[in-house]
Ligand code: SF4
C-alpha cells in the first residue's frame with residue numbers, strides 16, 4: 882500500500898489495511914452533515930472531545946478550552962452534538978456549510 886492514498890474511495894475492495902494507518906485516510910468526505918461550534922453556549926466541558934469516535938474534536942488542554950473540529954476526519958455522526966450539555970454544537974447540512 883503506497884503512502885499516496887488519501888481517501889477511502891481509493892482503496893481496492895476487500896483491501897486489508899496495515900495497523901496504525903488511520904491517519905493516512907482522511908474520512909471527512911464521508912460526511913453529509915457537519916458540526917458547527919457555538920462559542921457563546923460552550924462551557925468547555927470536553928464532553929464532545931471524550932465522545933467523538935474519530936478523535937476529530939481538538940481542544941487546547943493548557944487553556945482548558947474547546948478549540949475546533951478537525952473536518953479532515955470528522956464523519957458527521959452527530960454524537961458530539963447529541964452529547965453536548967448546552968447545545969453548543971449544531972449539525973448543519975454539509976453542502977449548505979460549504980457555500
Ligand atoms: S460538549 Fe459542548 S459545552 Fe462541552 S466543550 Fe463540547 S461544545 Fe463545549
Ligand code: SF4
Nearest residue numbers: 933955956958959961
Ligand atoms: S460529528 Fe461525530 S465525528 Fe464529527 S466531531 Fe462530532 S462526534 Fe466526532
